[in-house]
Amino acid sequence: xxxxxxxxxxxxxxxxxxxxxxxxxxxxxxxxxxxxxxxxxxxxxxxxxxxxxxxxxxxxxxxxxxxxxxxxxxxxxxxxxxxxxxxxxxxxxxxxxxxxxxxxxxxxxxxxxxxxxxxxxxxxxxxxxxxxxxxxxxxxxxxxxxxxxxxxxxxxxxxxxxxxxxxxxxxxxxxxxxxxxxxxxxxxxxxxxxxxxxxxxxxxxxxxxxxxxxxxxxxxxxxxxxxxxxxxxxxxxxxxxxxxxxxxxxxxxxxxxxxxxxx
Amino acid sequence: xxxxxxxxxxxxxxxxxxxxxxxxxxxxxxxxxxxxxxxxxxxxxxxxxxxxxxxxxxxxxxxxxxxxxxxxxxxxxxxxxxxxxxxxxxxxxxxxxxxxxxxxxxxxxxxxxxxxxxxxxxxxxxxxxxxxxxxxxxxxxxxxxxxxxxxxxxxxxxxxxxxxxxxxxxxxxxxxxxxxxxxxxxxxxxxxxxxxxxxxxxxxxxxxxxxxxxxxxxxxxxxxxxxxxxxxxxxxxxxxxxxxxxxxxxxxxxxxxxxxxxxxxxxxxxxxxxxxxxxxxxxxxxxxxxxxxxxxxxxxxxxxxxxxxxxxxxxxxxxxxx
Numbered sequence: 001x002x003x004x005x006x007x008x009x010x011x012x013x014x015x016x017x018x019x020x021x022x023x024x025x026x027x028x029x030x031x032x033x034x035x036x037x038x039x040x041x042x043x044x045x046x047x048x049x050x051x052x053x054x055x056x057x058x059x060x061x062x063x064x065x066x067x068x069x070x071x072x073x074x075x076x077x078x079x080x081x082x083x084x085x086x087x088x089x090x091x092x093x094x095x096x097x098x099x100x101x102x103x104x105x106x107x108x109x110x111x112x113x114x115x116x117x118x119x120x121x122x123x124x125x126x127x128x129x130x131x132x133x134x135x136x137x138x139x140x141x142x143x144x145x146x147x148x149x150x151x152x153x154x155x156x157x158x159x160x161x162x163x164x165x166x167x168x169x170x171x172x173x174x175x176x177x178x179x180x181x182x183x184x185x186x187x188x189x190x191x192x193x194x195x196x197x198x199x200x201x202x203x204x205x206x207x208x209x210x211x212x213x214x215x216x217x218x219x220x221x222x223x224x225x226x227x228x229x230x231x232x233x234x235x236x237x238x239x240x241x242x243x244x245x246x247x248x249x250x251x252x253x254x255x256x257x258x259x260x261x262x263x
Numbered sequence: 264x265x266x267x268x269x270x271x272x273x274x275x276x277x278x279x280x281x282x283x284x285x286x287x288x289x290x291x292x293x294x295x296x297x298x299x300x301x302x303x304x305x306x307x308x309x310x311x312x313x314x315x316x317x318x319x320x321x322x323x324x325x326x327x328x329x330x331x332x333x334x335x336x337x338x339x340x341x342x343x344x345x346x347x348x349x350x351x352x353x354x355x356x357x358x359x360x361x362x363x364x365x366x367x368x369x370x371x372x373x374x375x376x377x378x379x380x381x382x383x384x385x386x387x388x389x390x391x392x393x394x395x396x397x398x399x400x401x402x403x404x405x406x407x408x409x410x411x412x413x414x415x416x417x418x419x420x421x422x423x424x425x426x427x428x429x430x431x432x433x434x435x436x437x438x439x440x441x442x443x444x445x446x447x448x449x450x451x452x453x454x455x456x457x458x459x460x461x462x463x464x465x466x467x468x469x470x471x472x473x474x475x476x477x478x479x480x481x482x483x484x485x486x487x488x489x490x491x492x493x494x495x496x497x498x499x500x501x502x503x504x505x506x507x508x509x510x511x512x513x514x515x516x517x518x519x520x521x522x523x524x525x526x527x528x529x530x531x532x533x534x535x536x537x538x539x540x541x542x543x544x545x546x547x548x549x550x551x552x553x554x555x556x557x558x559x560x561x562x563x564x565x566x567x568x569x570x571x572x573x574x575x576x577x578x579x580x581x582x583x584x585x
Contacts, residue, residue, distance in 0.1 A: 042486075058559060058571040059514070059531050 069191025079157030083165035292575030
């Protein structure tokens with residue numbers, strides 16, 4: 001048991017150190033959602049106040065609407081960045097060092113997921129603090145209730161990232177991940193526009209968004225922030241996290257990089 | 264489950280502490296010809312009461328037992344007994360009554376007749392018309408000063424406040440304000456009169472002693488076109504701290520420091536916000552949103568909109584009884 005704890009601590013610590021030492025990474029993780037909030041949302045400020053949707057009790061500004069989506073955007077980018085670091089680790093060999101550990105591979109990967117998720121949460125709360133000062137102020141208990149929701153969403157997106165990293169052969173392909181994974185996940189979701197708005201423009205767009213796992217992560221966080229529980233979003237997030245994690249473990253092949261170099 | 268538990272706990276706490284102050288709001292639904300009754304503890308609609316055609320202005324008798332309703336398209340002012348919630352009589356109001364105000368003597372009702380450029384004074388007890396006073400074109404807003412000396416009417420096309428001396432029921436003076444004055448409201452001690460101008464986009468604060476404008480308030484909301492800023496309803500807190508101004512199609516209620524006349528904040532509410540009313544202890548302010556068909560609840564202490572409650576079509580006026 002002690003070995004497990006020691007190993008988990010080591011992996012979390014490594015992720016933490018990497019986060020602290022790369023201050024620019026922390027800043028860029030914050031700047032991205034802040035740009036959306038302070039520039040993009042400000043322009044659309046009055047565009048949304050025309051319908052009341054759950055979990056809100058009254059009319060909201062666009063800024064208020066997109067904060068949960070932007071919080072999840074941080075998780076999404078970090079999840080994908082985690083997958084990048086996995087590719088990097090494999091190429092540079094530190095992953096192979098880790099895998100010499102006698103502990104089960106599933107545990108090592110789960111620890112890696114958790115480490116990525118915890119670092120992401122710090123960034124999300126830093127973002128929520130700035131949004132609070134800017135005037136987007138969910139109830140205080142909501143901020144606490146959002147913690148488990150954010151953790152689950154972070155795990156979901158890290159698991160997805162891990163799964164994807166198994167399919168990526170080399171570092172350069174990461175740009176492809178950006179184009180083909182992050183952008184569609186983010187834009188075809190309820191992060192920027194409520195789904196009823198999507199439905200007004202097109203039915204099939206609405207269904208794409210409704211089926212997008214990222215939408216469920218956003219809605220889970222949105223409801224939690226306003227002290228509500230969204231059972232559907234919770235079930236989808238939990239189920240997909242388990243599925244992605246399982247697939248990631250099964251498809252994980254540390255020999256990828258080595259084979260390629262040998263060949 | 265924990266949420267349910269918390270809600271139950273919070274609910275029972277509320278019952279234990281706030282139950283004695285259960286207030287009720289009555290909202291006139293212009294297009295549904297009825298009133299929505301809102302329980303202010305649960306913030307839910309508990310009843311819908313049919314009334315005359317196109318109900319708009321609402322007023323309460325001093326003891327809060329009678330509700331006066333301007334049924335504009337029925338050309339009458341209806342009187343509802345709030346104990347039985349039945350209409351007990353119709354007062355002769357003149358044509359198309361929209362707004363009215365009750366004199367502190369609890370008998371004289373000053374009613375503006377939009378189409379006839381008249382203010383009709385009706386005795387609510389004898390149902391007799393006491394006087395009809397010629398005013399400007401399209402009279403709309405009505406208010407009676409707390410001391411009962413003045414009745415003020417606004418005319419939408421003449422752009423004036425008309426000062427009616429209630430002792431003689433005659434028009435004695437006019438004050439020119441900005442375009443399309445919709446509503447007037449006295450402050451608590453009766454020293455100031457706040458008049459909103461819908462097209463002008465301003466609120467004029469008038470000194471009652473001199474009948475001169477002392478301040479003209481303007482409003483500017485980030486992201487909202489200036490043409491949409493159309494002030495209508497005005498409400499002032501008893502403590503003289505705040506004034507709230509409903510800005511119509513701008514979908515915001517402005518919060519004004521009533522001492523410095525500085526606009527402090529704009530609160531987002533539903534579409535075409537019209538008239539407002541406080542609950543008895545002035546901790547809540549209700550605002551009717553005509554187009555979105557709901558009533559927004561403003562927490563006066565926090566200056567935040569906490570909830571919007573669906574009512575009928577085109578809610579117009581609102582009053583609250585303890």
